[in-house]
Amino acid sequence: MNELTEMIVKFREERNWKQFHNPKDIAISLLLEAGELLENFQWKSSEEAVEVNRDKIVAELADVLYYVLLLSHELGIDVEEALKLKMIENERKYPVQKAFGSNKKYTEL
Amino acid sequence: MNELTEMIVKFREERNWKQFHNPKDIAISLLLEAGELLENFQWKSSEEAVEVNRDKIVAELADVLYYVLLLSHELGIDVEEALKLKMIENERKYPVQKAFGSNKKYTEL
Amino acid sequence: MNELTEMIVKFREERNWKQFHNPKDIAISLLLEAGELLENFQWKSSEEAVEVNRDKIVAELADVLYYVLLLSHELGIDVEEALKLKMIENERKYPVQKAFGSNKKYTEL
Amino acid sequence: MNELTEMIVKFREERNWKQFHNPKDIAISLLLEAGELLENFQWKSSEEAVEVNRDKIVAELADVLYYVLLLSHELGIDVEEALKLKMIENERKYPVQKAFGSNKKYTEL
Structure with a gap:
């Protein structure tokens, strides 16, 4: 995970995006990604959702982890x-x- | 993270809780934890929230990671x-x- | 609904709480209430949840409507x-x- | 609101969509719409968001109300x-x- 956090922080620094980040807004984005994750299960049984949307689910899980690591970095934990x-x-x-x-x-x- | 995933799976197996888990319900719980995380920022500036609720924020971040790892395990990714x-x-x-x-x-x- | 909006606004004015309200924070609270609503369905089938948590579900639905009306009022819509x-x-x-x-x-x- | 609920139920009946609806899935959709509402405030101050995204915010608020009324109807409350x-x-x-x-x-x- 340290390696991942370093990738995330470097990616942000290169684009000068730190200015848009504060823990509250990161927490909002984390929740929105969790919503996009759940969206893949909307109006479907769990099995049907995994069958149809597996790749999207994986991508959204990665997005959630992105913000978990970014917020942890910001808090120094x-x-x-x-x-x-x-x-x-x-x-x-x-x-x-x-x-x-x-x-x-x-x-x- | 492998070590963490093993802790999580072992914890669940010992309690026979797998029966309550399907990806859809895990995705719901992940989102609810993301909500509890954001709740620490409710009606507060980002700075005030971090100052007052730092420990709770860390605990909720850990809960989100718990479900990220559990769902990843369930999907085999x-x-x-x-x-x-x-x-x-x-x-x-x-x-x-x-x-x-x-x-x-x-x-x- | 006009009557309800009036109750909500009057309640807030009497407590001088408008200072804590801005549309972004109200949108956060609306989402958190939607999370509390969904929490009643966590790890349960829809039927089981309604049977066990009916009163809580009704209360959370009312909370969501509270913030829908408050945010609508703030936006003048x-x-x-x-x-x-x-x-x-x-x-x-x-x-x-x-x-x-x-x-x-x-x-x- | 009774008139609105009638419109919603009639719309659904005409399309034979009741089969996809159960309170748990409606609660998920309600939360997802609350997420889409909040998305309009992501990485923005409250003022900037309202200025730039006013129409979208109104549309998402209407979507949240849609599910509040639909779920209330389903529960008979x-x-x-x-x-x-x-x-x-x-x-x-x-x-x-x-x-x-x-x-x-x-x-x-």
């Missing part, structure tokens, strides 16, 4: 590390014996 | 590779001399 | 009139004989 | 009435003397 810590916390919050097969627990995640 | 290819394509689509400092080009990204 | 015009345009864009029972046409709406 | 009740509740939850000019109270709305 390591998002992979943050997720690792969160997973360890989740292990504690959702113990296997209680959470096993439970939709209820899951929806609270 | 390498999202980092997909983003690299996309960045190479962007280099071509937005040549430095045309895109330099231009908001117009940027918004089409 | 009549959103009901705008929708009527749009429906007339849709009648033309999706003629019955072509659109009948077609998912394809529908997804382009 | 009167969303205007629901919002009126919510406003009365808000009057109680955010008393003028406490909420006056307070960003804090507002963000909890």
Whole structure:
């Protein structure tokens, strides 16, 4: 991911686009890309959507990751590390014996 | 990221939660997390939001990455590779001399 | 709807909250409420969600309408009139004989 | 709004599109339209966005209202009435003397 972040930042610097970026606007763009991702599933079953729109779904997932990495860079954080810590916390919050097969627990995640 | 994906998949398997997952529902959850991320900026300037809600923003970014990795896993794709290819394509689509400092080009990204 | 808009504007004026409102932030809040609406369907079938979360769904729909009316007021437009015009345009864009029972046409709406 | 709902339902019936509609998918579409609305504000100040994209913003607001009315119809509820009740509740939850000019109270709305 470090390599990817470097590509993203270099791409932006070469085009002098930092001026348009602030965390709030990046967060908006991240959400809009998540919307474009979901759009591929609109009025379709999950299976049909994946069959018909697989390439578009992959492209939109990449766009979401783009903004996740850009915003993490702007905030000076390591998002992979943050997720690792969160997973360890989740292990504690959702113990296997209680959470096993439970939709209820899951929806609270 | 491979390590992270493994943590996520193992966490899910131990809890027998795969049954609740299909790509469409994961895409919905990804978007909802992107919404929770943006919620930290609601009615605030970007600067104020980062100052007041930094920790929450980091946590929500991690949640978005969680679903990006989970959905990539479900689709059997390498999202980092997909983003690299996309960045190479962007280099071509937005040549430095045309895109330099231009908001117009940027918004089409 | 005029009566509703008046309630909303009066409520805001009494609390001196106009200062926090600009169209961009209202558009963000509208989207976040749409997210809270969708959250009621997360990891559930449509039927299960309506059965379990009916009251919450109604409340979130009301919140979305709140921001639709507030933003329309800020822009000085009549959103009901705008929708009527749009429906007339849709009648033309999706003629019955072509659109009948077609998912394809529908997804382009 | 009753007149609008009738137009929407008649439009759908004539095209035999009800088969594609279930509350979950309508909620997804509502959110996607809210995203298209917000897209008009992407990388722009609120003022610039309204100046440049006014017509598009109005069109997207109408699209959001379309799905608010359609989903309300599907659920058999009167969303205007629901919002009126919510406003009365808000009057109680955010008393003028406490909420006056307070960003804090507002963000909890």
